[in-house]
Amino acid sequence: MATPSPNSPKANVVGPLLRSHRTKAGLTQKELVALCEPRGLKLTRATLAKIESGVRFVKACELFIIAKALEVPLERFYPPNFGRG
Secondary structure, eight states: OOOOOTTSGGGOOHHHHHHHHHHHTTOOHHHHHHHHGGGTOOOOHHHHHHHHHTSSOOOHHHHHHHHHHHTOOGGGGSOTTTTOO
């Protein structure tokens, strides 16, 4: 899979995968936000919803903390072979 242009609607590939990992963990958006706060990330539930729906991009530092909170390796937030073409 080729890397989408930053202006492409398909460029935000993290959001839907984040939602998938969160729901697999059995967490609500509010619960994930609460897990991130003690790790230094203050998100609102509304901001998380925007990230998951692709309206807002997730920053690298945010994704790092979210991944730790979900106990999911960073590479699992991207499709297989993302960025290799």
